[in-house]
Amino acid sequence: MLRRSLLLLSAAALAAGTFSAVRPAQAAWPERTITIVCASGAGGAVDVTTRIITDHMAKTLGQNIVVQNEPGAGGTLAIGQVAKAQPDGYTLLTIGPTVGTIKELYPNATVDPVRDLQPVTIVGQTPMVLVVNKEVPVTDYKSFLAYAKAHPGELTFASNGRGSAGHLAGSLFKKMANVDLRYIPYRSTPQATTDLLGGRVSMIWLSSLGNLGTSGEVRPIAVSITGERWKPFPNLPTFDEMGLKDYEATTWVSLHAPKGTPAEVVEKLTTAMNAALADPDVQRRFDQIGIVKPRATGPVFLTKYLHDEIEKWGDILRTTKDTD
Incomplete structure (x- = not known):
């Protein structure tokens, strides 16, 4: 009986040791290179914004970040690749405003941004x-x-x-x-x-x-932005100030993870993004090419923003018949 009790205690201790070994590994994310699938060709607004931000995020997170361009099919190719990845924080997505139009423009697409992605944060926006x-x-x-x-x-x-x-x-x-x-x-x-x-x-x-x-x-x-004038074109009026009130259309860039990514990973990504946006050198690089910092960041804001964009552009594209 004593021997059996000792064996049970040893097994319990081993199990406890196993769990204690697992938890630090999870908490240590990231432990290896992160890949960001960019739903844009090289040199486009989404790609440039992604690379400026990831340069800084890599330093904050202490790991390399590789940007992989996957343009085409309205972003559905990139979304599909990320949606199929393990939800462990090592495969992410950056995408432009097409993420809010897939339902309307690609009704037969096998991907669904709301179903397949975990919103992380908005990165920035570029007016036109x-x-x-x-x-x-x-x-x-x-x-x-x-x-x-x-x-x-x-x-x-x-x-x-x-x-x-x-x-x-x-x-x-x-x-x-x-x-x-x-x-x-x-x-x-x-x-x-x-x-x-x-x-x-x-x-x-x-x-x-x-x-x-x-x-x-x-x-x-x-x-095409509301509020103050765009820094690269200070002498050019906005549609809003010319009388088309609240007219705004920008290349807004957002960061997503596969659905099911742990909340603590999403939080670390948001923290790293906020650190990048607060960095003077990042701001200088944004100003040079006209990228405007987002009004707010984080998964809660992006989730609502994406919902609103899907509704907004669905209505616009249906009524203007510009879906062909």
Whole structure:
């Protein structure tokens, strides 16, 4: 009997030792390299924002962070890859505003952002400038709006594909301003911009103008953010201040994990993100390319924000019929 009792005590001690060995390993996350699947091509607003932030987050978390670009299919490819990953915090997703349009634009998609992802935090947002071809007989927002209303269906706007920020900005403008514009999707922003310069499309919403702004071939009209003016274009008015109240369409970037990721991992990621956003060097790099820090961070805010975006863009895209 005594021997049996000793054996039971030894087994219990071994089990306790096993649990105590497991718990520190969980608490020590991260213990290896983290991969962030970026639902954007290299050099795009989502990609650039991701890389600025991850440089700092890697230092805070004490592990390397690898960014893997997985563009295409409105973000569904990237979401699918992350959704199938282990919910252990080592495979994450950054994605732009397409995350809020998948239900409407890709009704047959096998992925569902709400079902498959755990929201972590918003990373940042980049406003856009509406630019029109120089042959469009307008000089400012007032004359542009008047011309668009007087010539329904004549003007066209382009973007780098369905669900992109430029697509959503144009569709939102159509609804809020009550104008009839025709949407023309392209495979990439450079292709759309080439046709803008060639006069084959009338306008485009862009997050960066580069040499376009000084080319003399286009006219900047307004900026797609509410509140104060955008730092890269301090002399250009916002749609909001020109009378289109509350008009805002940006390339907002968010960070997600697979559904089921432990709450403590999500908390550590949010803390690392907040540390990055508070860093002066990150802010300087954001300012250089026009990224605006989010109004709030964390999973609770992002969950509500995503819900609101899904509702907002579903209504916009259905009523403007810009889903084809």
